[in-house]
Amino acid sequence: MEISKIMKKKIEELIEKGKRIDERELLEYRDIEIKTGVSAKAEGSAWVKVGDTEVIAGVKLDAVEPYRDSPDSGNLAVGAELSPMASDRFELGAPDIQAIELARLVDRGVRNSECIDFKKLCIKEGEKVWSVMIDIYPINDAGSLIDISNIAAIAAVKNAVFPEYKDDKVQYGELTDKKLPLSDLPITITVYKIDNKFVIDPLTEEEDASNTRLTFTITYPDEVINSMQKTGEELSEQEILEMRDIALKEGKKLHAKVMSLLKQI
């Protein structure tokens, strides 16, 4: 744990009373801002700010050989880099487990929700398909990177357009107005357990005070759960089901908020 025991105790005491150090409700999300098209050479990009946490995500497209077992499907790859600029806790070097987990969580959400129709990314079956490469860069870590990285990723995906494909080559810089083939975008919501209460959208100090989190990726309106990941201490069945209910309910609100912001762009 990185915060002092005094700070941890203070957070726990407040949370017992249903309060947080920034005066939010336990299940209240910070204000969200989204801007898309923030990086000119990317085929799609988005900058997301939730409270003080800022994340940029970009999408690059390329025409590649399909995988052997899916000759008519496009590919997806998701990467994340936790640069030391975002936090004094991040170090230079190859992605560590935090960055790997972050990327893989976003990947599972996007992939399992089938929000991108990979069959429609086929250029020539068995030979050429579009590869969608999403990369996530937190710029400032003030907590809740997992959920916010997902928002940035889906915003970038929604912003993305195909580049021209001529003479068997991708013509970077020549953008079409054709968007990626998308359907319901997934929302990620991580429920953190602090003492015996649950919070969402934690600050860094709250993440430190928490020993257990359960991440859900959910597609609305059907409320299908596409991925789950528990990390930290053990949970009882009752706790898991309670966290599931929180995720479904609060995820719905978050989804509505994010979709309305994306519409305005």
Added chain:
Amino acid sequence: MAKEEKLKRPDGREKEELRKIEAKVGVIKRADGSAMFTFGGSTAIAAVYGPRTLHPQHLQDPETGVLRCYYDMTTFSVSERKRPGPNRRANEISFVTTKALQPAIQIENFPNTAVDCYIMILQADASTRCAGINAASLALANAGVPMKELVSAVSIGKTGDHLVVDVSKEEEDFTVMKDGKEIKAATDIPFAILSRSEKISLLQLDGKINSEDLKEAIELAKRACKKIAEIQKKALKKVKDEA
């Protein structure tokens, strides 16, 4: 409402039927503790060294020993040769495996030490992280690491309309025809459950479920892990009796 199709598992198993399990303890002589665990075609071996001094020193914790688990697969454990060395998936599995086993061990009395657990998958037919956790739990006990309880792991799957216990590779790759094209339609939910408290120390999901499915999945996992814990205890008793 669509009529639910009758459950037909590719290998003919019942809904809650586990594949053939083999559990053996003490398979790596040089290690402090070791074990092998098999679910059908998935075999994991685990070796535990420790508690031993933790290097590098700056990672030591003066308040407790530290558990570190490392999961990897042999190159030939899967159909298409896997590049040697842990990849990102293996790193993630190592991470969640450590978290799955941590609650069961008590190493606060071993400050500045590490308990290192190495898991290798010799052959893979889905549920490898579960086989790994089961082997690791045995290896930790075999090493004499103080343990409050055993950790037992199993994967619950959803293929089409049905939840099933102990997912095989064929079930993991389950597809359905939609608009004339074959699409992936399986969900994999690995669980690890602590034998005494019945609390859940590993929970992941990859696929698609409805919210009601989760409750049933937990119930199925609890029942299956009880059976697995009995098998693990038998394996530990066997080596104790032979000693």
